[in-house]
Amino acid sequence: MSTSSMTVPAGLKMARKHGASFGDDRLWRWLTFSPALGLMLLLSVLPLVNLLISSFQDISWADGSAVRTFAGLSSYHALAADTLFAAGLANTFIFAFAAVAGQMVLGLGLALLSSKVTRGRVLYRAIFILPILIPGIVIGAIWKLMLNYDFGLVNQGLALLGIMPQDWLGAPETALLSVIMVDIWHWTPFCFLLFLAGLESLPQDVFEAARIDGASAWQEFFHVTLPLIIPTIVVTFAFRLVLAFKVFDEVYLLTSGGPGTATEVVSFTLYQRFFTEDRIGYGSAMSIAVIFIVSLLLVIALSARRQAAAS
Template structure:
């Protein structure tokens, strides 16, 4: 018997054995192997979310190390309508998120396009560009608080060399939120840069070679070819960064602590104050549920936009 006939006979036997195996047994085995991961996900995510939702309808107090819960219905959610701090947090969070993410997207895409055209030393450029994202948040807060210091900050010292009066960047209500946005752009632009660079390197190169043969300029190549092909990557990056921007806390806490007044009050810092500082657990849970709803709504809108763009491309 030849080798080819032996291989064919073995393949037929394996196919017959697979056909004999019931489909129900295969599905049961898949569920059995998947059930530990599913149970862990339920314990670590779904159950805490359910507890948070239930707590938002309760007033929770502590006495003798034990919690006392009383049902208050929708009173916590009704109180959100008259909470000036919550309103300021939502307003500043939207301003912060869209301005910071827009700056990160523009700078990240520009740096990615420039880096993709570099032929020598590309590894060095990448290493330099991603340095800010590797620095811990506490260190970033210390660095920028020193840079923006009114008395001895390097930025005000540079302005003094130009005969410009120093400015209290973090202590002025006009520039405090802008300063935090600039810090966040500096911190997270490398993240957008990495995603855009990966998207650029995955684009088909034959289209660009054909455009060069047709005499297209660099700007025409970017506007007519690169941008349309990068739209799915841009949408995904925007959605991902927008969701993360809504959770900003460390930069605000380290730089301004929500001040001056409510100039840099973001919803995460409002939640921190209500939940931990004031020990209003039920009301803090209601704020958390409201924030989760807003972020989920934005995520659904981003996914819908991504699907529409995918269907039209």
């Protein structure tokens, strides 16, 4: 019997048909996705490439146009001797980890309490998320008034307790702590919402089995809730750490980096280099260094998430 006269099995015909359809669908998906991918590359990669190129140049202005001079690695070498950048980097790490730790603890606590409430849960949740809805400029005005040395509500409350007033925003010992507390107040609702979504997605049969076995509330939390919600904790921590590392508005509105370098953060240092001192090349090198540090933190956080999910 010749090969041409052999009957092709129906299963093989169907496989070929589905294979062609799959190939067409895959091509169509790429064609429809390519405009969005091109736009993303245009809006993100090209500015990053321009920033990287600028970091190897000295840029000045003449007759309304930029004059670029190749400077090699001089801007990166200058970073090691920049005491303001070093102070900003140290304060940023302290601020980010302290603020995020406070937000995580408070957010998880509020989420656990809110998940147990049945009556008025919508009202409680609306109250909890109010701070995150307030614009940054309004938050700066509110807390600058509340922390005022002469007539602030915080010092008035301390006076009622017989405690001497504190210069919260003007003393090096308390300025960074005050900014951290404001950031905790502002961003705890973000952690609260993510934790609440994570708690409400957990399987309830596991908790019912724990209660049947006689587990107490603390045992249920440490041995059931916490292991199940670890992926949510890691994701929330990664999101908030990256956002906290970019803090600017609260520092600018409350202390402007002072007193001295007590609240100097990397974002504020970058602002000064770019817009106050007009050092575009050096500011670009500093930006690349900050992007590298933030990317490294994100990679570490995502690696921890994968390990938590695998365990």
